[in-house]
Amino acid sequence: MELSESIEEFVMNYDDRLRFSGAILIQNEKKIFEGGFGYANRSEHIPITSRTRFGMASGCKIFTSVAICQLVEKGILTFDTCLKDCLDISFPHFHPNVTIHHLLTHTSGVPDYFDEEVMSDFEELWKAVPMYSIKSPKDFLPMFQDNPMKFNSGSKFSYSNAGYILLGLIVERMTGMTFPEYVAENIFRVCDMSDSGYFRMDKLPERTALGYIDSEEGNDWRTNIYSIPLVGGPDGGAFTTVLDLAKFWNGLLNAKLLGKEYTDKLLTPYVKSSNDIYYGYGVWISMKSDEVLKYIIFGFDPGVRIHSSVNAKSKIHSHIMSNIDQSVIPIVTGIDKLIYG
Template sequence: MNFSKIEEILKKHNETLPFSGTVLVRDKTKIFEQRFGYANRSEQIQNTMNTRFGMASGCKIFTAVAICQLVQDGILSFDSHLRDCIHIPFPNFDPNITIHHLLTHTSGIPDYFDEEVMNDYEELWKVLPMYSIQSPQDFLPLFQNGPMKFSSGDHFSYSNAGYILLGLVVENMTGMDFTTYVEKNIFQQCGMLDSGYFRMDQLPERTAIGYIDYDQAWRTNMYSVPVKGGPDGGAFTTVYDLVRFWEALMNNQLLSSEYTPILLTPHVKEDEHTYYGYGVWISIYDNAVFKYYVMGSDPGVIMQSSVYAKEKIHAHIIGNIGKGAGMIARKIDEILL
């Protein structure tokens, strides 16, 4: 990996669109690290390589791993019907929705934040205050009685609500709060000691505050996202913990050698080169996997975390502003392609 090219990419990016966050790129023998901006602008506390950042939807992969662990343990199957896994009324839902449909965004259920027709996440909290969202159950009023968008299994349509339901499945099947399950069975297993589902009003040390920039001014994202994250997004992590997670996943420490490939299988196609596994995006070129990655974006949160399949290179970009990670990741892709 040519790290001087990575440094040049970041220098050019920051000349026109300053990034705030951390970047880690690692190949088999070397590691590149760089940090930018402030974790706390008011106090001028700089981001460091150990700063924790929000992940937004990047943590859907944790939900998928949790479900795969339950399948591996024989508690449910990918073909289990939603109606048999949680006993909550969904009057307009297709009774044939399966766990597989939910994992692959092919269930057809209504989404509480439908990214195909909505772009302002903050608008949600005019209906349901963000401080009331503290568990998966709390999201239900936003989509529980809505109509189906399409027949289950018909096609891919990204669904945050689908992953909320998967979190409810984890809770019902284990008797544990979803976040407690993930922290115990994934974060602790990986040694991700800096990661967690922290409350926005109880952020621990070394956690970056998310910032929303507008009209030559800024504000924090404290009132723009749920007070506590859950199955569809909202965990906090560091670039080092992302390395630990991917290493544990790829080395079958979280799932067996039978179930890890199932999670990483390109189950559904989104476009020419983009597929979705279980909680993970997959880029394919020339009939071969180019990279596995997760990405997330919320007000004041941006991230993309990638592992390149052939080279085993890691590239983790996480920030506390609303843009930049995807652009930097695409430039790294171009180098490796």
């Protein structure tokens, strides 16, 4: 059986409470596998294809880090520039030494609006703040700007969505563009990612998968339209396809978005997260014996799952996007076993 057929058979037969629903693209110089599973719209029975757009959740933090690196490359900022020198916004309890580097690497210690170390239900946020009121990065500020620091900047790693909101605000301040406009012009257009964007949840374009939240029994479902912000931003929520993800990685790794020096800086493992997983600028880095194995972006929101990686040795791209509330890690692991044995 060919590898492509083995991958398809594995995914088709995978069933852990829910069958996989999403799109997969595996390739290096040549395409290894490309296909869709399940429905982009269950009510209308619209099937998923490789051209279906999915939410990215936190997977699009890498767009924010690329945007910041572009500004550093142009001399507008440095990685050591302090937050207090970038934004004319009051943060009464933030330490004055919080830098761009701290924000990029989740080592800033600034309070998070959704602290994944103590919170697990993203939907809980919108009981106090209506999700339809979150339309731009500044709309997040009241949720964290007056809170105390979590720890001293640079002392440890602690994943921070708010840190990336601040980075997006810096992009807007330094460029005079809205964050989505900047990314569309300086990342999506450059990489020819014509199916990607920051779309309103109540105004989704054609070929966009609805995100589904299934009941524990799996016999009932609802969409995620009331579960995430109206419009995505610097910390998450863009939409893309597996085909556009391949274009993005090719653009990044072939120095279309940044020169080699700043591409290397973005992909440097700066801080250890857990075991053999490190964090660069907006990207997770899997390592073994001081050697890089994979560059990874992943994310999850209610009804959204994404895992996109490039193997540093084999150069194999693996892009997996899903529109159900179930981990794709078993799919990632299973496909890796089929590819690498």
